Amino acid sequence: MTAKVQGFQSAGVHCGLKAEGAKDLALIVSDRPCAVAGVFTTNQVKAAPVIYDQSILAAGNPVRAVVTNTGKANACTGEQGLVDTRSTAEHAAQVIGCSLDEVLVLSTGVIGVNLPMDIILPGIERAAAALSPDGWEDASSAIMTTDTRPKLVSVTTESGYTITGIAKGAGMIAPNMATMLSVVVTDAVVSREECDRVLRQAVGESFNRIVVDGDMSTNDTLLLLANGASGVEIAPGDEAFAAAVREVCTELAQAIVRDGEGATKFVTLEVTGAPGEDAAVAVARTVALSPLCKTAFYGGDPNWGRIVCAAGYAGVPLDCGKLSLWLLDAAGEPVIQLVDSGCPADYDEPSAIALMQQPEWGLRLDLGLGAAQTVVWTCDLSHEYVTINGHYRT
DSSP states (O other): OOOOOOTTTEEEESSSSSSSTTTOOEEEEEEEEEEEEEEEESSSSSOHHHHHHHHHHTTTOOOEEEEEEEEEOOOOOHHHHHHHHHHHHHHHHHHSSSSSGEEEEEEBTTTOOOOHHHHHHHHHHHHHHHHBBTOHHHHHHOOOOOOOOSSEEEEOTTTEEEEEEEEESSSOOOSSSSSEEEEEEEBBBBOHHHHHHHHHHHHHHHHHGGGGOOOOOOEEEEEEEEEOOOOBBBTTTHHHHHHHHHHHEEEEEHHHHTTOOOOOOOEEEEEEEESHHHHHHHHHHHHHHOOOHHHHHHHHHOOOHHHHHHHHSSSSSSGGGGGGEEEEETOOOOOEEEETTTTTTTOHHHHHHHHSSSSSSEEEEEEEOOOOEEEEEEEEHHHHHHHHHHHSOO
């Protein structure tokens, strides 16, 4: 059961954006103003709610609520999209009893479709009536699109504050920032500046380390809200708080990969022996994005040539004679060496295939060039991914 975050209530309801009564609108409300930080898509084509929320955060305003709709992304909808976003925030503010600039809006779904305000506005009222300290599961379900399961993580620390986060995401995942929607809240007393610092640090080690398909959404948004209801004050530079936020973000990020569209394998990619962290990340992401690597993951094919080939075009100077590659088990332990100093290692092919047919395993690629390392989480590319996205609208 999710721990209660003091001073926060949430709800998820059906308003008519999805068929057959599925939840499609979520509302999160704090009983007091929150310090807030956000990280958004770096896509130059930004949805109306992203533009709106960025303006709210840039003004430095505290926030009381977040309203999220699914089904329609409200992206590439022109001036009407901005009007609809503002109307959503305005209606939520009226229902909750706060000011317009204390409400943030998130949207996800099909690009280029205007919001049906005639069902969204009554949906906000329905969600407000359903608000509860225990509404997080409903809220996490209500923000899903192609997700097959909700993503909800909650941590209560020894210091007495709680951090709870929800996220949605299964496709359009290749971050340069978070590629999904996520709202993380805490009842700790945290300054806006500290929220921003901690969130950006957490993103760098969680949501910016996941890859599903190489696409980046127009709507990517990650928010951190702190309302201080627990009375526990977080000092600047408090590493325990930073670690707790990072833990929540990492679990949510990994849940997105595990629920990747059509995914059957969760693959941890470790790159070690790099000359610097940027080089390690570049190699890891290139392997994680390679369709040839990802289809080999799906087939359980230890075709290691695809891995070293992808590493070779990552834009990082390499020495092929120093490359070594291992298969990792689900616990992250190296169990089968595939490449030794750029050449095939003496390994048992059936054992390698059997390992790669498991739902969770990994790869460790050592570049032999330094001490830097990183990790990226990815998944395979299956027939089902094509089916889902080939008929996304039809």
